[in-house]
Amino acid sequence: AQTVTQSQPEMSVQEAETVTLSCTYDTSESDYYLFWYKQPPSRQMILVIRQEAYKQQNATENRFSVNFQKAAKSFSLKISDSQLGDAAMYFCAYRTPNAGGTSYGKLTFGQGTILTVHP
Amino acid sequence: NAGVTQTPKFRILKIGQSMTLQCAQDMNHNYMYWYRQDPGMGLKLIYYSVGAGITDKGEVPNGYNVSRSTTEDFPLRLELAAPSQTSVYFCASSWSAGGNIQYFGAGTRLSVL
Numbered sequence: 001a002q003t004v005t006q007s008q009p010e011m012s013v014q015e016a017e018t019v020t021l022s023c024t025y026d027t028s029e030s031d032y033y034l035f036w037y038k039q040p041p042s043r044q045m046i047l048v049i050r051q052e053a054y055k056q057q058n059a060t061e062n063r064f065s066v067n068f069q070k071a072a073k074s075f076s077l078k079i080s081d082s083q084l085g086d087a088a089m090y091f092c093a094y095r096t097p098n099a100g101g102t103s104y105g106k107l108t109f110g111q112g113t114i115l116t117v118h119p
Numbered sequence: 120n121a122g123v124t125q126t127p128k129f130r131i132l133k134i135g136q137s138m139t140l141q142c143a144q145d146m147n148h149n150y151m152y153w154y155r156q157d158p159g160m161g162l163k164l165i166y167y168s169v170g171a172g173i174t175d176k177g178e179v180p181n182g183y184n185v186s187r188s189t190t191e192d193f194p195l196r197l198e199l200a201a202p203s204q205t206s207v208y209f210c211a212s213s214w215s216a217g218g219n220i221q222y223f224g225a226g227t228r229l230s231v232l
Binding site for chain 2: 004009042043044045047050091093095096097105106107109110111112
């Protein structure tokens, strides 16, 4: 079974600075997808960024980028020019490409990292 | 653009009561999921469905039931509520598995006292 570990329960950053959130995962599969979701105090789960394991190029979405190291099974999220609105719980998640068997397309989540942004 | 709609947003139940959490999506997605999120934790899968009439258990199905009579709706039933079911419940949907984005509802906060 796949597992996802976020080793940083809490992180903080000054507004306009850069912060990196860590995520490692364990899997025996070669093809899969990785996601970062943001959960603000409203509880709404919002997709931040997605990475396909077969793509070597790191995904980027505006101020958000990832450092995907497949061999090391590491998937960190970098937030540049941090803004007050970035304050939230961030979850790393893993998803297999196949819907059959025990995978059924579910997301396996890490424990989350609470990000605080200081003005 | 409603997306995934969950009702109610909050509910307090007494031990032994039953209730149904409603979930509806308007994106014509085949796949729907119910997750629960305990304090300070990630989400865990309760039940899922890959289409109308097809449902199956996830990681933590005990104490819950689901049905999927239409593509749009995927209600979660709690029978004989217990304090261990105090949690935030999220419904999600996606077109299929793999890289397709799962869209989440706003969640239902349930307390069982």
